[in-house]
Amino acid sequence: MHAPDSAVARPGCSRRVAIGCAAHLALGALLAPRAAWARFATRTQARVVATAPFARLEQLAPGVFAVISTPFTGERTTLANGGLVVGRAGILAIEGFFQPAGARWLAEQCRLLTGRIPSHVVCTHYHADHLNGLTGYVDVAVDVATKGIVPPVLHVTATTRELGAVRNTPVDAARSAQLADAMLVPVDAASTIDLGDRVVRVVPRAGHTASDVTIELDEPSIVFGGDLLWNGVVPNYVDATPSRLAPAARAMRRTRETHYVPGHGSVAGDADVARYIDLLDELERAARIARARGQSAADAAKGYALPPTLGEWTVFNATFFERAFAAWFKEWGVA
Numbered sequence: 001m002h003a004p005d006s007a008v009a010r011p012g013c014s015r016r017v018a019i020g021c022a023a024h025l026a027l028g029a030l031l032a033p034r035a036a037w038a039r040f041a042t043r044t045q046a047r048v049v050a051t052a053p054f055a056r057l058e059q060l061a062p063g064v065f066a067v068i069s070t071p072f073t074g075e076r077t078t079l080a081n082g083g084l085v086v087g088r089a090g091i092l093a094i095e096g097f098f099q100p101a102g103a104r105w106l107a108e109q110c111r112l113l114t115g116r117i118p119s120h121v122v123c124t125h126y127h128a129d130h131l132n133g134l135t136g137y138v139d140v141a142v143d144v145a146t147k148g149i150v151p152p153v154l155h156v157t158a159t160t161r162e163l164g165a166v167r168n169t170p171v172d173a174a175r176s177a178q179l180a181d182a183m184l185v186p187v188d189a190a191s192t193i194d195l196g197d198r199v200v201r202v203v204p205r206a207g208h209t210a211s212d213v214t215i216e217l218d219e220p221s222i223v224f225g226g227d228l229l230w231n232g233v234v235p236n237y238v239d240a241t242p243s244r245l246a247p248a249a250r251a252m253r254r255t256r257e258t259h260y261v262p263g264h265g266s267v268a269g270d271a272d273v274a275r276y277i278d279l280l281d282e283l284e285r286a287a288r289i290a291r292a293r294g295q296s297a298a299d300a301a302k303g304y305a306l307p308p309t310l311g312e313w314t315v316f317n318a319t320f321f322e323r324a325f326a327a328w329f330k331e332w333g334v335a
């Protein structure tokens with residue numbers, strides 16, 4: 001379907017189910033120049049409290065940490081970003097990551113930092129790089145079960161639970177059980193998770209998939225945007241509803257100084273979010289021109305380049321522009 005994803009060759013992914021696994025990631029062809037990756041890897045806005053070959057943990061504020069994945073060496077324990085929000089009565093982990101070892105690493109860092117493991121976990125959407133490693137949290141809880149510690153409560157929307165169960169491969173019975181037991185996040189209005197001395201809002205949105213959520217704190221002002229926000233990395237439209245994507249990104253943007261944790265890329269500030277929205281608008285503009293010319297998405301993507309005014313963007317995969325145009329064409333009913 002979305003050929004030439006070399007990532008599709010990952011064991012456990014067939015072409016038939018590619019939308020449930022590697023097609024989300026499409027990290028097989030790393031097109032960015034080495035220098036761009038190096039900048040991506042080293043750009044931090046905050047104090048780094050832990051590093052691993054696949055990610056670093058940055059402290060954004062007291063008790064608030066961002067996991068920034070750095071998948072440049074083929075190391076895929078984590079691919080997407082996530083985080084931790086520490087409260088007196090509970091700790092929220094954000095995302096399940098790609099491999100159980102990724103969730104385990106975050107839970108272990110959490111123990112080192114706080115003496116506790118996460119009590120709650122939210123997955124922002126169903127894609128494999130955000131959800132497939134969920135069992136790692138259970139593994140850590142089992143390791144310390146003699147101290148009466150229970151695995152974290154999983155919070156997902158009903159759509160994320162359903163799509164995660166039917167599309168994500170390889171199927172894992174333990175992960176399926178976690179999804180079956182999940183607390184469902186309301187999608188008609190924002191909900192909260194009470195961590196004792198701080199409350200985290202879970203805001204239902206959509207655009208990157210049929211059901212996304214953002215995790216938002218007011219004090220300090222921090223937004224975990226999931227894959228509704230990519231910083232310096234061209235987003236993957238494989239599941240996108242583009243007419244909802246840019247409005248969702250605009251809706252999460254705040255007027256005061258805020259740390260934004262994107263789904264991919266370094267921690268962002270307001271200027272980064274503005275540039276990302278400009279990118280989404282540019283891709284819509286290019287898709288409209290292609291439609292007016294009667295071009296296919298594939299033809300439109302051939303030779304397409306972002307305007308230099310948008311600055312430097314990492315492109316994970318050569319098909320990403322085609323996917324963006326195809327997503328718009330699908331909404332417009334253009335073959």
Ligand SMILES: [Zn+2]
Binds near residue numbers: 227
């Ligand atoms: Zn995604």
